[in-house]
Amino acid sequence: MSDPKQKLRYPQVREEGLDDWRFFLVKLHARFKTGSFVKGLELVTRITEAAEEADHHPDVVLTYPQVDIDLQSHDVGGVTSRDVALARRISAIAAELGIESAPREVSTLELALDVPDAAAVQPFWAAVLGYEQPHEWPEIMDPGGRNNTLWFQEAPDATGEVQQRFHLDIVVPREVAEERVAAAVAAGGTLVSEDAVPAFWVLADAHGNKVCVCTADGREPSTG
Template sequence: MTDPKTVLRYPAVAAEGLDDWRFFLMKLHARFRTGSFTKGLELVTRITEAAEEADHHPDVVLTYPQVDVDLQSHDVHGVTSRDVALARRISEIAAELGVESAPRDVSTLELALDVPDADEVLPFWQAVLGYERPQSWPEVMDPGGRNNTLWFQEAPEASGEVQQRFHLDIVVPREVAEERVQAALDAGGTLVTEEFVPAFWVLADRHGNKVCVCTADGRETASAE
């Protein structure tokens, strides 16, 4: 039996066959199309009961007409067997209620700031945003889990008095990535590089502002964006 505190990486999570879920940024993500607020509340109530029984609690957002669920073992800041087990149970509950999943719809938006030295500026952004810093990555995160994460990319050339060097990372399911890239190109964007595909594509708008379309696939072998 897998240690419940062992963090599972992408290949192991993908092998679990969680059809309703997608894995990226060290979380499992799912969206369930409830069709009504009442059905959504029923699903959330059942998820709450399952979470209490498992003594393991997801992040749940109820809106009309859907429910979004994120699963992560917060004590280790990653996905473990506890999350996999609860994901399976939540999928069973959704099926019992006749609620369809929409795994292609999930995504996470992060902000990235290019800096020559993250340690020099990270404390400022942590303080001004009121965020927390995890131990494993140069980033700061909203402790309430609602606002976007800000992470710091090493860029030695980003020094001196230059314009602010932000870019966006949009993380999507692997099967959606090419469609998203093509849609951006059709809308006037350009492909900067596909060197790190399938981990991420780098695109730019007509003014040269860059964005990365990211997936979980290949992220552990790709260099920093």
């Protein structure tokens, strides 16, 4: 691959055949089922060595019984060939250790606030949450990377007394989306809209509170 600082688009990453990884929200995501904390620590230690060698470092969460990994080139705010190369190396390490991946289990939860004017409220939310606005998009993020992103969705009628201001966006691998939607409907939900499929499905619970099941497919390529 060419320029190591060139952000890759979703179709480019998909062509790399990273079977253990899923690309959405400008990061590569993976989960490895270690089965024990000790085995997870062994995996993390090997990942640390590979990351130091590559001078490129992932975000790693070690829990029992799995290791979750996010890869992003923070200097460009997206996925680059550096991330692809390290993802391949991490997958190879896991295979050497006999650790299986669970790409169908990865997801990212975002919070969305429907507002008539994002600029009017965004500074308040950044201040009260201790968040930052890392780019020009109408969203704010936890600088430590631990808490959920909050983004602002334009909704001109979201003033005064309304039933719902917040809704959740759950981003899942493409092959999981229909199953997740079906499970939600079976649990008493309603499918509100399929107009934006496969980018997202809009559902509502029994009280009308909405949530979107999202995938990378159909979104702007640069957003993952």
